[in-house]
Amino acid sequence: MELGEGGHLRVALFITCYNDTLFPETGKAVVRVLERLGHTVEFPAGQTCCGQMHYNTGYQALAAPLLPRFVEQFRESEAVVVPSSSCVAMMRDHYPGMARASGDAKLLAEAEALLPRVWEFSEFLTRRLGLADVGAYYPHRVTYHASCHGLRMLGLGDGPMRLLRAVRGIELVELAGLEQCCGFGGTFAVKNAEVSSAMLAEKVTAVLNTKAEVCTACDNSCLMHVEGALHRQRTGVRTLHLAEILASEEADALDRRQGSNVLVDVLGNVLGKEGA
Amino acid sequence: MSLGSALDPKTAPTFPMAARTSLGDMLLRKNVRHATEVIQAKRGRVVAEMPDWEALREAGRALRAHTLAHLDVYLEQFERNCTAAGGVVHWARDAEEARRIVVDLVKATGTREAIKIKSMTTEEIQLNPALEAAGVHAYETDLAELILQLGEEQPSHIVVPALHKNRQQVREIFRREMQLPELGETPQDLADAARRFLRDKFLRVRTGVSGANFLIAETGGVVVVESEGNGRMCLTLPETLITVAGIDKVVPRYRDLEVLLQLLPRSATGERMNPYNSIWTGVHAGDGPQSFHVVLLDNARTEVLADEAARETLHCIRCGACQNACPVYRQTGGHAYGSVYAGPIGAILTPQLERMDHAQSLPYASSLCGACYEVCPVKINIPEVLIHLRNKVVRRETAGMGVLTHPEAWAMELAGAIFRSERRFRAAQRLGRMAGRPLESKDGNGERWVGWLPGMLGGWTRVRDLKAMPKESFREWFARRDTNGKAAGDGRQG
Numbered sequence: 001m002e003l004g005e006g007g008h009l010r011v012a013l014f015i016t017c018y019n020d021t022l023f024p025e026t027g028k029a030v031v032r033v034l035e036r037l038g039h040t041v042e043f044p045a046g047q048t049c050c051g052q053m054h055y056n057t058g059y060q061a062l063a064a065p066l067l068p069r070f071v072e073q074f075r076e077s078e079a080v081v082v083p084s085s086s087c088v089a090m091m092r093d094h095y096p097g098m099a100r101a102s103g104d105a106k107l108l109a110e111a112e113a114l115l116p117r118v119w120e121f122s123e124f125l126t127r128r129l130g131l132a133d134v135g136a137y138y139p140h141r142v143t144y145h146a147s148c149h150g151l152r153m154l155g156l157g158d159g160p161m162r163l164l165r166a167v168r169g170i171e172l173v174e175l176a177g178l179e180q181c182c183g184f185g186g187t188f189a190v191k192n193a194e195v196s197s198a199m200l201a202e203k204v205t206a207v208l209n210t211k212a213e214v215c216t217a218c219d220n221s222c223l224m225h226v227e228g229a230l231h232r233q234r235t236g237v238r239t240l241h242l243a244e245i246l247a248s249e250e251a252d253a254l255d256r257r258q259g260s261n262v263l264v265d266v267l268g269n270v271l272g273k274e275g276a
Numbered sequence: 277m278s279l280g281s282a283l284d285p286k287t288a289p290t291f292p293m294a295a296r297t298s299l300g301d302m303l304l305r306k307n308v309r310h311a312t313e314v315i316q317a318k319r320g321r322v323v324a325e326m327p328d329w330e331a332l333r334e335a336g337r338a339l340r341a342h343t344l345a346h347l348d349v350y351l352e353q354f355e356r357n358c359t360a361a362g363g364v365v366h367w368a369r370d371a372e373e374a375r376r377i378v379v380d381l382v383k384a385t386g387t388r389e390a391i392k393i394k395s396m397t398t399e400e401i402q403l404n405p406a407l408e409a410a411g412v413h414a415y416e417t418d419l420a421e422l423i424l425q426l427g428e429e430q431p432s433h434i435v436v437p438a439l440h441k442n443r444q445q446v447r448e449i450f451r452r453e454m455q456l457p458e459l460g461e462t463p464q465d466l467a468d469a470a471r472r473f474l475r476d477k478f479l480r481v482r483t484g485v486s487g488a489n490f491l492i493a494e495t496g497g498v499v500v501v502e503s504e505g506n507g508r509m510c511l512t513l514p515e516t517l518i519t520v521a522g523i524d525k526v527v528p529r530y531r532d533l534e535v536l537l538q539l540l541p542r543s544a545t546g547e548r549m550n551p552y553n554s555i556w557t558g559v560h561a562g563d564g565p566q567s568f569h570v571v572l573l574d575n576a577r578t579e580v581l582a583d584e585a586a587r588e589t590l591h592c593i594r595c596g597a598c599q600n601a602c603p604v605y606r607q608t609g610g611h612a613y614g615s616v617y618a619g620p621i622g623a624i625l626t627p628q629l630e631r632m633d634h635a636q637s638l639p640y641a642s643s644l645c646g647a648c649y650e651v652c653p654v655k656i657n658i659p660e661v662l663i664h665l666r667n668k669v670v671r672r673e674t675a676g677m678g679v680l681t682h683p684e685a686w687a688m689e690l691a692g693a694i695f696r697s698e699r700r701f702r703a704a705q706r707l708g709r710m711a712g713r714p715l716e717s718k719d720g721n722g723e724r725w726v727g728w729l730p731g732m733l734g735g736w737t738r739v740r741d742l743k744a745m746p747k748e749s750f751r752e753w754f755a756r757r758d759t760n761g762k763a764a765g766d767g768r769q770g
Contacts, residue, residue, distance in 0.1 A: 017695065020750045021705050022743065027750035043754045049695040054688060056644060058666030062692035069696070093660075148645035181603040185643025192641060193735025195295050198607040199643070200739070228740025231725060 004129025012077035029247035085150030139169030288614025318546025357496030361558020394418030395487025432610030435596035539653035598648035620648035
């Protein structure tokens, strides 16, 4: 695979707190894609959280110390990749203001120098590296959910769709009401659980109408929400972060096929014996 | 929800509670979905045909920001010019003072009736009940307001106040209240009935009450835009005209309408231009009302102005585009907001007009999806203002010892302490895995899921499952991989 524009990079991964804890497979997939492209992935171990939950719920004072922590962990990085559109939106929209409010001129200067090197995962591939085809193979019917923060705050545009279109074997179906929020909204899902559920019901209906096997997005928080209902209703439809689709290769599909072949063999043996 | 009583943030239930009632009303939800989709589609078409829409929005924003930065100057200029043209300007500090001024003015005319143009500002100050109490009957002449008045309902939208009603429901109200048992249900039938019902009021009633879309400082003129022409009747036929307007409605110059009258109709109703654009300036002998009053209403607007981070709330030109675009409003309709200002703009305006004493749940009535900001013709960053107001709510509730009795604040303090230390974060991950185990069960695929959560988190598991925490965090995997060498565990999935 090609490295993309700018040659070999040392990429620092900001996994984000909830991906680290709940969606490690997404992080592994990011590592796999970037290494496949020839880049080196580093993981500054002192990282924790961007502060979005605190900030957006009204606890700005508790979000404040997380900015200097982020800067300290990543200030030397060539590029910071974040597999969560809402966390990147949080940093771009609020870190400069938070740094100014802190009255710490050095922090402000460092934050402003660092932020242009912070990329959401899909935009790192499409905008920083200028790539669409990252060598993935994923023979499934997939629909893409444009998370609000990626769509409106980051302006990801058709970047994620271009990446998906370049995946070999994929059958891509468009989701109706793409611009409509899934109803997650962080603490909104708990504070206004019933309205959030009503919004979610519309999103789940749209996903089911596509007859896709998998709903993907650039943000696991929306996907956790959508998946929660898809699983509760036993729809058989899964959610998967974009990185995990882009990480898939032909060998993975073969592994899976071999798995089912084993099952067919076992069933065949059992049935065969019964028949005899 | 009792629809007959006025929407009053002081007595309204919290948004989650009121929303629950609205969500149970299938007809309301269908009507709101349908109406907002129709208006949104129309708006989308007429906005898309404007090559300079973004430049117009920016001009609108700059115009409103400039005006608010010099509000004192422009208000006094308006007062001078309006007075010179024969109008009388009154200043009202709050709703009560405004009500008193209007009631006294109407009573001074010696009449017991008034005809009204649709006005959210008079809804805000709850003028009609005050007039009624003083023995004055106010007839709403806007079709939607008439429907609400006859049906004893409350407005649910800034521009289309009866948006939650479909025409079968409107027909029922008209049949009952106008005694028209044979009334049909086509829009033509309903408009005809309203026209016949209102015509004699226009010709008989000698006092008119209006709101205003804009006040022009340069000329002292007052602007109302509308679709039906009933407003034009109210502005021209009565002998006395009383206009109630928020102090935020002023614009510096006549030519500024060039920007605002392009932005407003396209954003509000998806029209290129409003069918009726009325501007009246003072009094003219032998033509129109001979007695003209403007009541300038503060009602906490100066306090909004004083809050730098929330000031842009006053940019609002009341187009309702944010309501049509909002996925929350789409589900609940307007009444759940407990205020005449519903939807995203209501969620930031109401708590500020009510000085945060009431309506504290409104800043949280949003998923922060940003659809409102995207369509706002004067670029009010509603999500940012919502976050700012959430901070005000939190600071208020956790002031002093408040934090001790506030479970959410406790949880947030704890999470904050965890995120400030990598060591504590790792420990919390391990602890979370253990604590979650009793709640987990395996599904048909052998995957571990949580189907029930206690306390505040229970809202999640009422309709959603939650995947159990994986046995290994990403950072644990990455550390193991570094130790073992990359070959032992490359980035391949499970």
